[in-house]
Amino acid sequence: MSNTEKKCRFAAAKGKWIRFGLWTLVFIFFVIWTGSLWWLLPIPFAFDLFISRFIPWSFWKNSKNKTFRLIMDWVDAIVFALVAVYFVFLFFFQNYQIPSPSLEKSLLVGDYLFVSKLSYGPRMPNTPLSFPLAQHTLPIVNSKSYFDKPQWPYKRLKGLGNIQRKDIVVFNFPAGDTVALAMQNPDYYSICYSIASKRGLSMQEAARIVRSNPNTFGEIVYRPVDRRENYVKRCIGLPGDSLQIINNQVYIDGKLLEDEPGTQYNYFVQTKGSYFSETQFRKWNISKDDRYLLPDQNDLSELLGFEPDAQGNKLPVYHFPATKEVIEKIKKSP
Structure with missing residues (x-):
């Protein structure tokens, strides 16, 4: 040249x-x-x-x-x-879609959000080699959307501000580090806790039961922080706060935190023998996406301590979020 x-x-x-x-x-x-x-x-x-x-x-x-x-x-x-x-x-x-009704009085299931990463500071990826637009699983092929290696340490960059109490935030579900692939809702730890509390076992014993029943719970897998499910929740505790949960009530620094209007909790509900109708679910404002009916051949209802009827038949067991007022109505239903 x-x-x-x-x-x-x-x-x-x-x-x-x-x-x-x-x-x-x-x-x-x-x-x-x-x-x-x-x-x-x-x-x-x-x-x-x-x-x-x-x-x-x-x-x-x-x-x-x-x-x-x-x-x-x-x-x-x-x-x-x-x-x-x-x-x-x-x-x-980043855009997110509301997956659950926990904030339903403020945000509806299916709503799309554009969430600012600059407000609190973006987090550097833990798994940099990943397929864009897929959180943890590739559609159709149903395989992981990321490589396990390399993995970078947790690091969050400086943002424009700090989280305030009652802010609505998007985060990776902490309990999503361990997942039962065949039963991802409720989460793995909730399943173990429910089995342990219903049967008087330790968490370790309950975990062994879950891991020894792959036909019911599927493979148990680990997910890095940035590949866990995205959750949208309202912040109630800040750094330095003392937080207690007593009888399902939240206390911040020893003071009862008032529930937001329409606060919902997750429940396992066993019926008296018949299945709930669509009319009842509409009346209680519980959508199809939010409820889960345990299959008859599923052992989870027995592991949770639910008893069959006098003839030995398993009674229907549902899992769904609901307000305390709705649960009282369900208790009074035939």
């Missing part, structure tokens, strides 16, 4: 130098924000993209094959979109 050609490579228009300078400032900002020098690595590539052009970034556009150009245009657009979405979701904001 002649000296003239080399000079031409670096004789980029003023606008390209400005764009390169802006991107360099962005990468330097991320170095300061994240405390990682890895963000300096893209700067040489940005220099080549805007200035030197040694790398043929759009090589397919010169191809005489129209089909190849069309395919590569789509690949280029899809890869760019996935990378852009990944970084936007990671550092700035």
